[in-house]
Amino acid sequence: MEFTSLLNTTSLDLNVKPLRFLDDAPSPKQELESTSIELGRHVTMRQERSALIEELNRVSAENKKLTELLTVMCENYTELRNQLMEQTSKNLGVVDNINTAASSKRKAESSINNNNNRTTNIGPSESSSSDEDSSKKPREEHIKAKISRVYVRTEASDTSLIVKDGYQWRKYGQKVTRDNPCPRAYFKCSFAPTCPVKKKVQRSVEDQSIVVATYEGEHNHPHPTKPETTSGSNRSLTLGTVPCSTSISSSGPTITLDLTKPKPSHDEMTSLRDKIDAPEIPKYLVEQMASILTKDPNFKAAFAAAISGKFLQQSN
DNA sequence: CGCTTTTGACCAGCGC
DNA sequence: GCGCTGGTCAAAAGCG
Numbered sequence: 001m002e003f004t005s006l007l008n009t010t011s012l013d014l015n016v017k018p019l020r021f022l023d024d025a026p027s028p029k030q031e032l033e034s035t036s037i038e039l040g041r042h043v044t045m046r047q048e049r050s051a052l053i054e055e056l057n058r059v060s061a062e063n064k065k066l067t068e069l070l071t072v073m074c075e076n077y078t079e080l081r082n083q084l085m086e087q088t089s090k091n092l093g094v095v096d097n098i099n100t101a102a103s104s105k106r107k108a109e110s111s112i113n114n115n116n117n118r119t120t121n122i123g124p125s126e127s128s129s130s131d132e133d134s135s136k137k138p139r140e141e142h143i144k145a146k147i148s149r150v151y152v153r154t155e156a157s158d159t160s161l162i163v164k165d166g167y168q169w170r171k172y173g174q175k176v177t178r179d180n181p182c183p184r185a186y187f188k189c190s191f192a193p194t195c196p197v198k199k200k201v202q203r204s205v206e207d208q209s210i211v212v213a214t215y216e217g218e219h220n221h222p223h224p225t226k227p228e229t230t231s232g233s234n235r236s237l238t239l240g241t242v243p244c245s246t247s248i249s250s251s252g253p254t255i256t257l258d259l260t261k262p263k264p265s266h267d268e269m270t271s272l273r274d275k276i277d278a279p280e281i282p283k284y285l286v287e288q289m290a291s292i293l294t295k296d297p298n299f300k301a302a303f304a305a306a307i308s309g310k311f312l313q314q315s316n
Numbered sequence: 317c318g319c320t321t322t323t324g325a326c327c328a329g330c331g332c
Numbered sequence: 333g334c335g336c337t338g339g340t341c342a343a344a345a346g347c348g
Contacts, residue, residue, distance in 0.1 A: 190320090
């Protein structure tokens with residue numbers, strides 16, 4: 001799917017013609033001639049109309065600015081996407097080697113029955129069953145612990161088996177396994193005493209600059225610190241007063257933009273722009289939101305309908 | 317002094 | 333039953 005083919009912000013006509021519906025309305029002159037009793041009311045209406053026109057022009061200008069902001073974000077996304085594609089194509093071969101090397105003789109023997117469950121993952125990932133646990137305890141009816149595996153590239157000279165994921169870990173053992181001369185370190189989550197999560201860290205036998213971290217279980221406590229990367233597939237945030245949430249699922253990215261809430265004031269919109277530009281909001285998050293917005297073919301229609309509906313509501 | 321790391325010993329599962 | 337292997341325990345050492 002080519003993103004640029006979907007992205008056409010110029011066709012996203014956010015600069016609606018706010019004055020158009022005014023042309024269709026009866027002119028003030030005609031109404032004044034119709035009855036003199038309503039003269040005072042027409043004066044008030046004229047003031048309201050001019051205020052409305054001013055408001056609509058301001059909204060149009062804001063829409064134009066938002067369009068430009070969206071265009072910039074989409075350009076950044078395209079650039080990052082190209083970099084990601086380039087990096088991914090480089091790493092795929094390495095990961096395949098890791099996957100092959102990680103299969104020990106014991107696993108190979110037992111994996112005849114469950115080899116189809118093996119997964120090849122880049123970054124935080126999950127598998128329905130653990131290839132190691134299933135070989136160790138094949139009689140278990142259910143897998144108690146949630147297994148995920150993370151590959152981290154580090155300096156080959158760095159002998160410390162430390163994977164910075166934001167959690168606090170206590171090392172409780174180290175073992176040299178048969179299939180890998182590099183020792184395997186065993187960690188337990190020390191942030192919460194009752195947290196059942198365990199972590200195994202071992203260098204890849206093929207590429208010692210890559211550290212393989214295997215997580216077992218789920219944390220039963222909030223994240224102690226902000227991690228470098230998010231392992232979850234769902235993200236949700238509220239930017240200022242704009243109710244906006246994004247999520248990425250297996251079925252694809254979805255976005256919930258609550259336009260039913262009251263329209264933010266000018267100060268709130270300015271605050272929102274400041275927050276988007278502010279460094280406390282990660283750039284990747286803004287770019288992700290922009291990409292999700294522009295990827296959604298229904299977004300343009302929904303956004304245009306919401307704006308036009310707002311205008312019609314005000315005109316009534 | 318308290319916490320973390322190290323490391324040898326111990327235990328359990330599995331195959332033969 | 334025995335040996336191999338991965339995983340865990342716990343005492344000692346290290347560190348701030």
